[in-house]
Amino acid sequence: MDNIIEEITGSEYKYGFVTNIETETIAKGLNEEVIRTISAKKEEPEWLLEYRLKAYRKWLTMEMPCWAQLDIPEIDFQDLIYYAAPKQQEAKDWEDVDPALKATFDKLGIPLTEQLALAGVAVDAVMDSVSVKTTFKDVLAEKGVIFCSFSEAVKDHPDLVRKYMGSVVPYTDNYFAALNTAVFSDGSFVYIPKGVRCPMELSTYFRINARGTGQFERTLIVVEDDGYVSYLEGCTAPQRDENQLHAAIVEIVVEKNAEVKYSTVQNWYPGDKEGKGGVFNFVTKRGICRGENAKLIWAQVETGSAVTWKYPSTILKGDGSVSEFYSVAVTNNYQQADTGTKMIHIGNNTRSRIVSKGISAGYSSNSYRGKVKVAKGCQNARNYSQCDSLLLGDKCGAHTFPYLEIENSTAQIEHEATTSKIGEDQIFYCNQRGISTENAVGLIIKGYAGDVLNKMPMEFAVEAQKLLQISLEGSVG
C-alpha cells in the first residue's frame, strides 16, 4: 500500500522553469526608503505612499502569527527583495511584448494573444512585481467594466481605489496584511458598474520568476448593484531550493443583488520530495456582501505551496445575503496547509455554506480552520458546514478546527465532518475491474472532490481535476 502511494504522488512539478529575462530589482531589505522607492517607481500619489508608510509602521509593531497548525522556519524579512520587474513594462500592443515573456505565458498555457485566448476569458498576467499584459480590455470597456492592473487603476481610477482599498481588509488586520499594504507591487482591479453582467470570465495569472523576491499583490473587486462577475486566479512559480514568500490581499465588495464568484487554482511550487524549497503562501482574502441579497462564492483548488495560510472569508452584512465556500486542498510530501474560511453573519436572514475537502498524502499536514460567527442582532442566520478529510497513507495528518460563535438563538447551524482513507479494498476492487492503481486513485479522488470541482468555472474544471491527479501522482494507493 505504502509503495503504491509513493508511486502515485511522486510526479514532478511542471511549472518549475525559470525565464531568463532582464529584471530590474532593488536592493534587498525592508525599510521606509524601500517603500518610498517602490512608490516612486510606480509614480504613486502622495496619499498612497502615506498609506503604505502607515502600514509599514504598524507592521513593525506586530508579530508573525503562530496559532496555525504550521511549522514555519523563521523568515528573515531583511533578506528579501521587495521589487522585481521584467525590464519591459506593460505593453499596449501584442507586438511590443518581450518574446521571452510571451514564451513564458505560452508555456504556462496562458495565451496572451486575444486570438488564441480561451473563449470568453480575459486575462491579466502578472510576473513578479508588475502586470505584463491585460487582454480584452477594450471589449470590456464597452460594457463599462474596468479590468486592469492595480497600478493602472491607481493612475486611471484613483477615486475608486481610494474609496475601496483597505475597506474590507484594513492594514491593521494582521501581520501579513500590514506587510502587503506596505510593499504591494501590483495585482488586478475589477469594477463592474450597476446592472452589468460581465460578459466574460476575468482571470489573473500570477507568476513568481525572479530569485529571492517576495511577491505581494493585491486584488480589488467591486461589483455595484445587480452586477455579476466570475473571476479566476491562477499561480505558479519556478522550482528553487530556497523558500519564496508570497503575501497577498484580496478584497471584494458586493453591493445589493450583485454576485461574485471567485475561483482559485493555486499551484505555487510546493517544494521537492524532501521538503526543500517551495512558496510560503500567506494570503488574506475577504469579501463583504454589503447590500441586500448580495452573493459571494469562493471556490478553490489548492495544490501548491510549501506552506499555505489562507482563509477566504465573507462578511454577510446585507440582509438576505449569501456566501458559499468550496475548497479542495491537497498536501503531499512535506507540504503544510492551514486553510478554511470565516463566515461572519451580521444581516438578517443571511445564509452561508462551507464545503471543505482536504486530501493529505506523504508526510504532509492538512488542517481545516473555519469560523462561523453570528452577531447578536442577526436574526435567522443559517450555516451549513461540511469538512471532510481524506488520508492517503499513514504518515500524513489531517486536522479540523471549527470555531462557532453564535450570539443569536434564532441561528441554525449545522456542522458535519468526516475523515476517511483510501482503502486497499477500494483500490483492489478497481484493479479487479481492470483499472490501474493510478487511475483508481484518480477516480476515487475525483469522486471525493466532485462537489467542489463542479463549482469551478467550466473552462478550468478539467484543468483543476488534472492538477489534483498530478499533485498526488506517485503518492497514492
Added chain:
Amino acid sequence: MLKITNLHASVDGKEILKGINLEIKAGEVHAIMGPNGAGKSTLSSVLAGREKFQVSQGEIEFNGKNLLELSAEDRAREGIFMSFQYPVEIPGVSTVNFLKTAINEIRKYHGQSSYPPGDFLKMIRQKMELVGIDNKLLNRSLNEGFSGGEKKKNEIFQMAVLEPMLAILDETDSGLDIDALRVVANGVNKLKRPENATIVITHYQRLLDYIVPDVVHVLYDGRIVKTAGKELVAELEEKGYDWIKEEVNRA
C-alpha cells in the same frame, strides 16, 4: 481455460490452500462448496490477484498464460471477473462512470480505442434490461447506500458489461432474499456462453437451485476433497459437511 496445479497459498504466514488442483473448460459452470474456513474465499482472492495472499507453490494457467505473473488489473483485462462478497463503496463515482473507466482501460490493454460514448450508453441500456437493474441505481455513487441485494445485482450488472471469460462468484448468495437471488441467478444464466466459464463459490445449496453446475467440488482444509456432478449438491444439503470431514480424516 483455467488450470490450477498443486496451488499452495498463505496469508499472514498461515497456509490456507494446501495443494489445489482444478481444471475448468470453456462453457462449464463449476461450483465450489465447503464449510466455513475451508479456503473458498482465499481461492477466489488468489485467482483475482489480491496481494496479501502469497502463493508459495503451484501454478495457475489461464488461456495459456501464467496467471501468477500478472497483476490484478491485467488479470481482469485478460478476462477474469470476480463478483465480490462485500462490494466496496466509492463515494461520488457513479456505476456508469466507473464502468466506463474500466472498459476503456481493458480496451486499451487490448490495443483498442475507447468505447464510442453513444454506443457505450446503448450497450449499458441493453445490459440494464438483461440484468433487470434500475437506472436510478446506476447513476448513484457506486454501492453507496445500496442494500445487500442491490450491491449483488450491481456486481452482476458489471459482469454483464465487462463480459469476462471467467466469472468467479464469491458467496454471491450471502445476505440475499429469494427475489434478489433469482435476479442474480437469472443474470448469470443469461450471460452463459459456450466460450466463457463460471465458478460459483457458495456455502449453501440455494443458489445452485438456480445456477445449475456441471461440476461440483468440495473444498475442505485447503484441498479439494471431492468432485462430482450436480447430484452432490443435494447430498451435501441433506447430510451437511460432517460426513466429508470424517471421510477426509479417516483417509
